Amino acid sequence: MNDxxxxxxxxxxxxxxxxxxxxxxxxxxxxxxxxxxxxxxxxPIPRDGGFAHSQGFARNYVPPPSHAPPPGxxxxxxxxxxxxxxxxxxxxxxAPPPGxAAAPPGxxxxxxxxxxxxxxxxxxxxxxxxxxxxxxxxxxxLRSLLLTLVTLGVYRFWGRTRVRRYLWSHFQxxxxxxxxxxxxxxxxxxxxxxxxxxxxxxxALLGLLWLFARESLLQEVDADDVTTWLxxxxxxxxxAVGRYAGLRYKLxxxxxxxxxxxxDGSAWKFGGISVGLGLVNGMSGQLMTPVLDVILARYRLQNxxxxxxxxxxxxQAGDIYGRFIGxxxxxxxxxxxxxxxxxxxxxxxxxxxxxxxxxxxxxEKITHPTPLVIVIMFLVILVIYSLIGVVILPLRCWYQAxxxxxxxxxxxxxxxxxxxxxxTGQMWGFIVLNWIIxxxxxxxxxxxxxxxxxxxxxxxxxxxxxxxxxxxxxxLGQGPAIGExxxxxxxxxxx
Amino acid sequence: xxxxxxxxxxxxRFYDGVRPIAHLVTIQATPAELVAxxxxxxxxxxxxxxxxxxxxxxxxxxxxxxxxxxQPGTRLAIEDDVxxxxxAELGGNLKRAANRRPRIxxxxxxxxxxxxxxxxxxxxxxxxxxxxVAPYVPYVWQRSLGDSVVTAMTGDMRKCTNAEGxxxxxxxxxxxxxxxxxxxxxxxxxxxxKIVNAFAVPGGRLIVFSxxxxxxxxxxxxxxxxxxxxxxxxxxxxxxxxxxAYGFDMLIKLVTGGYSxxxxxLGGAGGVLLALRHSRDAExxxxxxxxxxxxxxxxxxxxxxTFFGKLLELQNKPPPGDKGKAPGDSATxxxxxxxxxxxxxxxxxxxxxxxxxxxxxTGAPPMTAREWQALQAVCR
Numbered sequence: 001m002n003d004x005x006x007x008x009x010x011x012x013x014x015x016x017x018x019x020x021x022x023x024x025x026x027x028x029x030x031x032x033x034x035x036x037x038x039x040x041x042x043x044p045i046p047r048d049g050g051f052a053h054s055q056g057f058a059r060n061y062v063p064p065p066s067h068a069p070p071p072g073x074x075x076x077x078x079x080x081x082x083x084x085x086x087x088x089x090x091x092x093x094x095a096p097p098p099g100x101a102a103a104p105p106g107x108x109x110x111x112x113x114x115x116x117x118x119x120x121x122x123x124x125x126x127x128x129x130x131x132x133x134x135x136x137x138x139x140x141x142l143r144s145l146l147l148t149l150v151t152l153g154v155y156r157f158w159g160r161t162r163v164r165r166y167l168w169s170h171f172q173x174x175x176x177x178x179x180x181x182x183x184x185x186x187x188x189x190x191x192x193x194x195x196x197x198x199x200x201x202x203x204a205l206l207g208l209l210w211l212f213a214r215e216s217l218l219q220e221v222d223a224d225d226v227t228t229w230l231x232x233x234x235x236x237x238x239x240a241v242g243r244y245a246g247l248r249y250k251l252x253x254x255x256x257x258x259x260x261x262x263x264d265g266s267a268w269k270f271g272g273i274s275v276g277l278g279l280v281n282g283m284s285g286q287l288m289t290p291v292l293d294v295i296l297a298r299y300r301l302q303n304x305x306x307x308x309x310x311x312x313x314x315x316q317a318g319d320i321y322g323r324f325i326g327x328x329x330x331x332x333x334x335x336x337x338x339x340x341x342x343x344x345x346x347x348x349x350x351x352x353x354x355x356x357x358x359x360x361x362x363x364e365k366i367t368h369p370t371p372l373v374i375v376i377m378f379l380v381i382l383v384i385y386s387l388i389g390v391v392i393l394p395l396r397c398w399y400q401a402x403x404x405x406x407x408x409x410x411x412x413x414x415x416x417x418x419x420x421x422x423x424t425g426q427m428w429g430f431i432v433l434n435w436i437i438x439x440x441x442x443x444x445x446x447x448x449x450x451x452x453x454x455x456x457x458x459x460x461x462x463x464x465x466x467x468x469x470x471x472x473x474x475x476l477g478q479g480p481a482i483g484e485x486x487x488x489x490x491x492x493x494x495x
Numbered sequence: 496x497x498x499x500x501x502x503x504x505x506x507x508r509f510y511d512g513v514r515p516i517a518h519l520v521t522i523q524a525t526p527a528e529l530v531a532x533x534x535x536x537x538x539x540x541x542x543x544x545x546x547x548x549x550x551x552x553x554x555x556x557x558x559x560x561x562x563x564x565x566q567p568g569t570r571l572a573i574e575d576d577v578x579x580x581x582x583a584e585l586g587g588n589l590k591r592a593a594n595r596r597p598r599i600x601x602x603x604x605x606x607x608x609x610x611x612x613x614x615x616x617x618x619x620x621x622x623x624x625x626x627x628v629a630p631y632v633p634y635v636w637q638r639s640l641g642d643s644v645v646t647a648m649t650g651d652m653r654k655c656t657n658a659e660g661x662x663x664x665x666x667x668x669x670x671x672x673x674x675x676x677x678x679x680x681x682x683x684x685x686x687x688x689k690i691v692n693a694f695a696v697p698g699g700r701l702i703v704f705s706x707x708x709x710x711x712x713x714x715x716x717x718x719x720x721x722x723x724x725x726x727x728x729x730x731x732x733x734x735x736x737x738x739x740a741y742g743f744d745m746l747i748k749l750v751t752g753g754y755s756x757x758x759x760x761l762g763g764a765g766g767v768l769l770a771l772r773h774s775r776d777a778e779x780x781x782x783x784x785x786x787x788x789x790x791x792x793x794x795x796x797x798x799x800x801t802f803f804g805k806l807l808e809l810q811n812k813p814p815p816g817d818k819g820k821a822p823g824d825s826a827t828x829x830x831x832x833x834x835x836x837x838x839x840x841x842x843x844x845x846x847x848x849x850x851x852x853x854x855x856x857t858g859a860p861p862m863t864a865r866e867w868q869a870l871q872a873v874c875r
Contacts, residue, residue: 258510
């Protein structure tokens with residue numbers, strides 16, 4: 001399945017064209033002059049009160065001995081030993097300030113900007129830019145929705161592909177746009193494959209039950225219930241597998257500067273880790289959440305590739321446990337406060353209810369609603385949800401934003417490093433506000449939510465350093481031929 | 496077609512497909528070939544125009560991506576609209592290089608209007624189509640559906656199979672069915688349960704709970720209820736309800752994309768209210784048909800209204816454990832559960848039904864005294 005040939009001619013980079021010429025290799029020398037530094041707006045200032053700086057990016061920050069980099073961090077790309085970041089001097093010997101440990105043997109000394117990491121405090125960071133317009137996105141989305149309705153749902157795979165093409169191609173990094181080269185038919189075939197797979201599992205499980213527990217099955221339980229439960233039991237682990245496979249599909253269809261991205265690793269292994277740790281976490285009263293978060297992020301990020309080069313990730317759960325413990329206990333406190341508020345409100349309202357004629361009149365009114373009663377019921381539900389949104393969820397966002405900043409700041413690609421300054425408020429806007437938009441617009445707010453999310457990514461992801469182009473080559477192959485089968489069955493996101 | 500080279504000194508980006516490097520190039524295109532050269536004058540692309548393909552999607556992507564099988568993996572990214580337009584004028588595959596993004600406001604308006612019309616039509620279809628389709632659903636499917644409902648609801652209850660009683664009931668049903676527009680035989684299952692109820696399932700099957708027979712004052716009341724259930728069968732109400740629920744479910748999933756369970760829940764609540772409204776209409780229709788059928792046979796038809804009276808009475812009788820406080824303000828108005836449930840009720844207010852089904856106590860008895868005795872003993 002070729003991703004870029006409408007006529008179906010095989011144009012894979014590793015395929016030798018019949019009678020044609022091979023791509024000229026002289027085209028890819030080391031650039032003699034570095035590209036001009038990005039001009040334009042002023043570098044963003046971290047809006048999180050310096051969290052990113054505390055992660056090792058401040059001007060004069062030298063990590064304490066306890067934060068010595070783990071093995072493999074920072075990576076030394078083979079063949080890039082002599083690389084000097086444009087604009088910076090050659091690596092030089094560096095003596096750590098007194099009281100700090102030297103770098104482990106075999107690793108470049110830390111604290112030397114030119115030695116192994118781009119001196120991010122000198123160069124302004126590059127940002128992704130997103131120049132999509134919400135009106136255009138609405139047009140793409142509504143047109144897809146219309147065709148989906150007319151075709152009774154079959155078109156949704158093609159519609160999703162269109163939305164992705166729009167989103168991807170409006171993201172730019174270093175002046176070059178991203179491409180999404182997936183095709184609707186791949187998603188459709190993936191869906192069929194996933195459906196077939198699920199039916200096979202359900203059939204096998206039902207067959208086993210039929211063989212070994214026929215009598216009790218017939219007498220005691222309803223066949224429909226059994227099927228539902230089996231699908232749930234099989235579905236929970238498969239959801240994680242599907243997520244990973246879906247991520248792989250999306251990444252293999254993503255190109256930047258003509259080079260495709262990818263995801264190594266096994267979706268089944270990811271699903272196994274995710275389910276196993278999820279169970280352990282559940283048994284430990286959610287106290288292992290940071291471990292789970294970091295391990296899952298590590299599996300994804302360390303398998304993430306661009307061309308031939310993998311991304312790196314060096315996060316450790318220990319680093320974020322402090323914030324998590326704070327969140328954990330504040331969360332319990334917040335629930336107690338919320339229950340107190342609700343109890344007080346019900347107590348205060350009981351007088352009002354009695355004056356209105358007691359609970360019976362109230363239930364009479366609810367079942368024979370006048371428009372006013374409907375509005376009041378709506379407001380009551382709104383108040384309850386707002387209470388949860390105001391008391392409980394900001395705490396979760398406080399942790400989630402911290403986690404995201406941490407994960408991003410511990411990720412690198414070659415000599416590029418990433419920083420995000422996403423704040424608790426922005427995370428709240430991402431999680432809570434987007435949910436509110438979706439519910440209140442009955443789903444029609446999707447393009448708006450996507451636009452908001454794209455803007456957030458563009459605003460809050462900063463790239464330090466530049467891509468080491470000679471070290472990266474095109475990935476081999478085309479990735480999986482069909483896409484997202486299992487994911488589509490359980491989790492039908494539009495993107 | 497002139498052979499004069501149209502020099503287009505506009506920049507494009509060339510990706511060699513091997514390294515992530517963007518080469519700034521100028522493009523020169525003729526109907527014969529397209530040449531891209533770097534600022535140093537190095538020619539990086541010399542493609543026959545006819546072999547060039549446009550990999551990008553002009554409606555969604557802001558750039559045109561040109562690819563050619565001569566140099567696999569490479570691409571030329573062009574954002575300049577003037578250059579894209581002049582390339583498109585070269586014809587062939589390159590026509591797709593032009594920027595084809597529609598003007599937003601009119602296009603959006605058109606799509607939104609078409610969407611509104613489509614959703615409207617589909618809601619209308621989901622509401623009306625089941626009435627047309629339900630009678631034509633193959634009988635075998637209806638039957639197996641009905642069987643699964645029966646197993647689900649009465650699987651753990653004892654079936655009453657006293658032959659004489661069963662026969663008496665079946666005879667009553669056959670008489671009513673023969674004068675109706677329903678052409679297949681309707682069978683009945685009596686199960687032992689204290690609840691006063693009977694219902695019709697798809698495929699022409701009735702389930703009667705023995706509580707109904709025990710509580711009925713006479714065969715007229717049983718006949719009234721049976722006639723009502725036959726009314727449901729005649730109008731395929733259960734099949735219509737199922738089809739409608741399924742249709743609305745599908746529609747909500749399609750419109751919301753099925754990606755937010757909350758959105759689906761909200762939409763689903765609307766669907767349930769709609770289904771309940773249809774259910775209340777169906778009850779009225781079944782009541783009317785029941786009276787019609789009994790009149791046609793010449794049967795005494797006051798049983799249905801007296802049975803409704805009995806239902807009201809049952810609801811107003813204080814439960815054994817009640818501590819004196821009568822439910823509702825029973826002094827002025829007797830309690831009516833169906834009316835209290837309002838839009839959440841599957842049935843219309845019982846009082847309304849009672850008044851609508853009033854009939855004089857004249858006509859032939861629905862069954863002989865002997866048959867009635869046998870029916871009362873059906874569970875023994």
